[in-house]
Amino acid sequence: MLVYIDKIKEISRRLLQEGKIDMVMGFRKGTVPMMNEPCFVKTPEDVDSLVWDSNCGINLANYLTNRQEKIGIVAKGCDSRNIVTHIIENKIKRDQLVIIGVPCKGMIDRRKIQALFETEIENVIEADGNITIKGRGLEKTLNKKEVLQDNCTLCIHRNPVIYDELAGDLVEEQKHVDRYEDIRKIESLSPEEKWRYFDDLLSSCIRCYACRNACPLCYCPTCFVDESRPQWVGKSIDPIDTRTFHFLRAYHCAGRCTDCGSCERACPMGINVRMFTKKLEKDCLELFDWEAGMTLEQRPPLDTYRPDDPDDFIT
Amino acid sequence: MGIQPGRLHFSWISSAESTKFVDVVNEVTASVKALGPNKNFLKTEAKVA
Numbered sequence: 368m369l370v371y372i373d374k375i376k377e378i379s380r381r382l383l384q385e386g387k388i389d390m391v392m393g394f395r396k397g398t399v400p401m402m403n404e405p406c407f408v409k410t411p412e413d414v415d416s417l418v419w420d421s422n423c424g425i426n427l428a429n430y431l432t433n434r435q436e437k438i439g440i441v442a443k444g445c446d447s448r449n450i451v452t453h454i455i456e457n458k459i460k461r462d463q464l465v466i467i468g469v470p471c472k473g474m475i476d477r478r479k480i481q482a483l484f485e486t487e488i489e490n491v492i493e494a495d496g497n498i499t500i501k502g503r504g505l506e507k508t509l510n511k512k513e514v515l516q517d518n519c520t521l522c523i524h525r526n527p528v529i530y531d532e533l534a535g536d537l538v539e540e541q542k543h544v545d546r547y548e549d550i551r552k553i554e555s556l557s558p559e560e561k562w563r564y565f566d567d568l569l570s571s572c573i574r575c576y577a578c579r580n581a582c583p584l585c586y587c588p589t590c591f592v593d594e595s596r597p598q599w600v601g602k603s604i605d606p607i608d609t610r611t612f613h614f615l616r617a618y619h620c621a622g623r624c625t626d627c628g629s630c631e632r633a634c635p636m637g638i639n640v641r642m643f644t645k646k647l648e649k650d651c652l653e654l655f656d657w658e659a660g661m662t663l664e665q666r667p668p669l670d671t672y673r674p675d676d677p678d679d680f681i682t
Numbered sequence: 683m684g685i686q687p688g689r690l691h692f693s694w695i696s697s698a699e700s701t702k703f704v705d706v707v708n709e710v711t712a713s714v715k716a717l718g719p720n721k722n723f724l725k726t727e728a729k730v731a
Contacts, residue, residue: 610683
C-alpha cells in the first residue's frame with residue numbers, strides 16, 4: 368500500500384501542472400496517529416503533503432457533493448463506488464473528475480489497536496503488512512490483517528470500479544467471503560429479541576450525527592433530523608428518537624450504501640452502525656441482485672420498476 | 683427491527699375496489715386488536731420536576 372504514494376504524487380503533480388484539474392482530493396497526515404485527514408491540494412508545490420497508508424479510511428466521495436471545480440480524487444474501491452453513486456444521483460459530473468484509483472488492501476481500525484494497549488499510542492509505522500505500534504515504554508508489531516476495519520475484512524471490491532489513472536497494480540479480490548453472517552443472526556431473532564438487540568446497540572448513542580456527516584450518501588440540504596418545521600423526530604437522546612434516526616437514515620441509504628464503513632469509523636461511541644445499513648444491502652442483493660455503485664449503466668432498483676420485482680408482501 | 687408482524691400491512695387497492703378496501707381495513711384492525719396495545723415505539727412524556 369505504501370508504494371502507491373509516489374505514484375499518487377506524480378499523477379497529482381502532472382494533472383495540476385497541466386491544468387487539467389483545479390484540485391486533488393487526497394489525504395494528509397493527521398495530528399494524531401492513525402487519523403489521516405482529507406485534504407484538498409490546489410498547487411503542484413503542495414502535492415508533497417499527500418500521504419497514503421492504512422489510515423485513509425474516510426470516504427472522499429463525501430466531499431464531492433455539488434462541487435463545480437475540476438477535481439482529481441484519490442479513490443479506493445469503496446470511494447470509487449460512492450463516486451459512481453454520486454454521478455448517478457447527479458451530485459457531480461463524470462467529466463469534472465479525474466479519478467486516481469488506488470487498489471486497497473484494507474484500512475486499519477484504530478479502536479482495535481488502541482484496545483490492545485493501556486498507554487497512549489504515539490507512533491504507528493507500517494511496513495510489509497505489519498503495523499508497529501510505539502508509545503511510552505511500548506513497542507509492538509502486529510499483523511495488519513488482524514486489526515483491519517470489519518468492513519475491510521469482508522470487502523469483495525478492493526479495486527476501484529472506475530478510474531482514469533491507477534496508482535498501482537490491481538490487487539486480488541477476496542473470494543468466498545461470508546458477508547452477512549451477523550445479519551443472518553439478527554434476522555433469526557424474534558421481534559422481542561430484535562427490539563432488545565437494537566436497544567442495546569443504540570444505548571450509547573449520543574446523537575452527535577458523526578455517522579451521518581461522514582457518510583457520502585447523506586447530502587440532503589436539510590436532514591430530516593434537523594428539520595424543525597415540521598419536527599419529524601425529537602432531538603433528545605430519547606431511545607425512540609435515537610432509534611427513529613438510525614432506522615430512517617439506514618432506509619435512506621438502501622440500494623446506495625457501499626459498506627465503506629465511514630459511519631462506523633466516525634462514531635465516537637464505537638457503535639456498530641453498519642448493522643443497520645448492511646441488512647438493506649443484503650436485501651438489495653438478494654431481492655434485486657444489486658450492489659451499489661458498480662456501474663454507471665444501470666439505474667438503481669429503487670428508482671426503476673421491473674414487472675418481476677418481488678411483491679409478495681402486498682396483499 | 684422489532685416490530686411485531688401483524689402491525690404492518692401492505693395492500694394495493696384501486697379507487698374502484700371499495701369492497702376490498704373495507705375488507706382490508708377490517709382485517710388490519712382485527713389483527714392489530716388481537717395483538718393488543720403496542721408497547722414498542724412509544725415515547726414517554728418528558729418528566730417535569
